[in-house]
Each structure stands twice: as structure tokens, then as C-alpha cells.
Amino acid sequence: MSAMQITEKPLPYVRLAALTETVASQPEVAAVVGPLFDQVADVLRDAGAAPGLPVPEYDMNKHGVRITVGFVYDGPAIDGIVIVELPAVEAAFTATHLGTMETIDDSWDAVNQAITAQGATAEGACREVYLQSESEDQADWITELQQPVTRS
Structure with a gap:
């Protein structure tokens, strides 16, 4: 495996059409991410919207890992998914x-x-x-x- 290049840079604001779920521990994450992406993509397609870049966000807290899974999206709200705004960093x-x-x-x-x-x-x-x-x-x-x- 080649050495990985790691850089420091600002992150842009990102608006997602998303779903969120919390799991108790890190090993459970993989089983949740794929199905959540499928769910969000289905809702977007059913609404006639094209999913943008897929972006999951992982937030470790005392309850486990809060997983927000979504696609970059700039359209109106759609029933069945939530709009999540990831701030610029x-x-x-x-x-x-x-x-x-x-x-x-x-x-x-x-x-x-x-x-x-x-x-x-x-x-x-x-x-x-x-x-x-x-x-x-x-x-x-x-x-x-x-x-x-x-x-x-």
C-alpha cells in the first residue's frame, strides 16, 4: 500500500437529503450505511430527484455512533427524508x-x-x-x- 497523502484544508458547507440512525458501537456501522443510502436514494428517485454525491457523517457520542447518510441535494424538502446541513469547517x-x-x-x-x-x-x-x-x-x-x- 502506498503512503497516503494527508492534507489540511477547510471544508465547504454541504446540504444533504438524508436519514440518521444511531448504533451502539463502531462494528455495527457497516451494516447500517448501505441500507440507509438505498433508502434515501429510493425516496429521491421516487420524487423525481437525482441523488448527488453520497456523503455519510459519523458522530461518536455517549450513545454510540450517530450516522447521517445522504446525498448532496439542493431541491425542496421531500417526505420520508430530512434535509441536513453540514456546516463549513x-x-x-x-x-x-x-x-x-x-x-x-x-x-x-x-x-x-x-x-x-x-x-x-x-x-x-x-x-x-x-x-x-x-x-x-x-x-x-x-x-x-x-x-x-x-x-x-
């Missing part, structure tokens, strides 16, 4: 994960190690932006990992 560490979701934890570990090594602190929910995610086997997927940070 002044600073985030980002990296590009190539390939399947099976190895994405390794990429997140590299991002978190870089944050610590550079004296920053992860702040708030992290995001993944699926820049390319059409193939079933995920071999050619391109995912941008985004973790907002603060510096003391």
Missing part, C-alpha cells in the same frame, strides 16, 4: 482512500495519527465523500475522508 484533515470499505479503518487510523502528530485535535463529526462509488466490488472506489480539527 475552518480546518479539517483529509485523505483519499482508494478501494474497498474493508480497509477504510486503516486509512482513518492514518488520518488520526497525522492529526495527533501535527498537534491538532479531532473536533466534531467526521465525513466521508464517495467521489466514485458505482462498482459493486468497490475495487475502484475513491473516498475522501474528512475530519474537522482544532488547534490549541
